[in-house]
Amino acid sequence: MALIALTGASGRIATALRPRLRAAGHRLVLCDAPGVAVPDVDPATERAVESDLRDVDAQAEAFAGADLVVHLGAFSDERPWPEILAVNIDGTRAVCEAARLAGVGRLLLASSVHAAGYVPVDAPLVRDGMPLPAPDTYYGVSKAALEALGGLYAGRFAMTVVSARIMTFDDRPGGPRSLQSWLSGDDMARLVLATLTTRATGHHVVWGVSRNTRRVVDLAPGLAIGFDPQDDAEAHASDAERRGPSRPPGLLGGGFADAAYVLGEPHGGTRTGS
Template identity: 90%
Template sequence: MALIALTGASGRIATALRPRLRAAGHRLVLCDAPDAVGDALRDVDPATERVVEADLRDIDAHASAFAGADLVVHLGAHSDERPWDEILAVNIDGTRAVCEAARLAGVGRMLLASSVHAAGYVPVDSPRAREGMPLPAPDTYYGVSKAALEAIGGLYAGRFAMTVVSARIMTFDDRPGGPRSLQSWLSPDDMTRLVLAALTTGVPGHHVVWGVSRNTRRVVDLAPGLAIGFDPQDDAEAHASEVERRDPSRPPGVLGGSFADTAYVLGEPHGGTRPGP
């Protein structure tokens, strides 16, 4: 069927996507930095997968890797807070390089992994979250990089007539881990549905959507995703009793959770405290 290129192929999201996309009949190009491949990509299926080792900012290497692809799924990035120079080099310059490589390779569709942290200071009870899509309100340097990713996606969609989906991924995991994730969970199966929507949507242009499952306690709007054919099916409520038994605390009042807390130090991995969802 389709040829799909994944950046950040050794990461958690790509690792969950790979068997699901292969089962749907798709072939994959797995792109990651040489020092990131290692053990994470030892289970490559040579019949359906090809590995490309390249720095995220290497435009020529990625343009070659993307040749013939129907969709580029850009997942490569630092996935939490880092010093500004590291965020700039990998998350911002890397995104621009991937988009330029896709353009040079003639790829007409991209799915870019944005984050809820691009809008981390939006209150969970805000009408801006519940209806439509709020403007960026980043909570960290990491959040700024994801707002920049959305802007770059919009540029490439507008200037080069590409179809670009920027997905504000909320809490991706096998199952919800805490009270906040009962609102924000994105299941692996629904992440796969999001990729397939970006692959098949007939709506051109740039689209910012929430990467979230159909959770009963969801505080964001599914309508932007539904408009491109992303119809999530899973619900964190199936895990609610287990989550609440383990942690009965209330979820935070802003979308970014602990990333938006004043104790979360800008430029420090995990805010200098602990990993956030």
């Protein structure tokens, strides 16, 4: 039984992970901002902690004794630069530093496909390997910075750090495009458990994606740390395709990389010509 700390514990991904990790026998520390309630805390297996994402000392105290920190706390969409800088970048630095001070040797950092949003979907390193960052928004920049911080802490402090470029996380594929990019709740849990148990050391950038038939990205980086996804969006293809036609994106970032997507505006602001 391991102790796993989650930041952003009230969010969608953490909410999906919690019952799965408890079922695997693990105890959880649930960290979120002051005033943000984490619902349905199980006192037998979970402990909720209020801590500002940028408060290194408070988070180090919360992380004490943990075997793994899963960093999910962030704005999950485009925001003005000062907000992205404060929460997504400064917050990630604080989480990494708090984990180091607490003696936690393993980190799973939630990156995003938008760290590489301007990479063409047919680029060679998409199908076979892992492309360098090419962010499509301020949000994407924050995830590229997250990956850089993961590399720094792995190299300087001999931590095992996995930066997962999460594609489309949901209960089921929401539309035709997500038949390529879906990440299921069960596979997200498999990614957490792979990070907890991997014998790999150093920093690893992997795709947060299920084993989808229509997947365009390479599973090999994840397999190298023991992440072997099992679910396939194709099981939901008929439902997803009924939601309307969708042309395959030319870039990994899809609409985020569109010229009409306004930097600094949540959801890209008002798009023209779409």
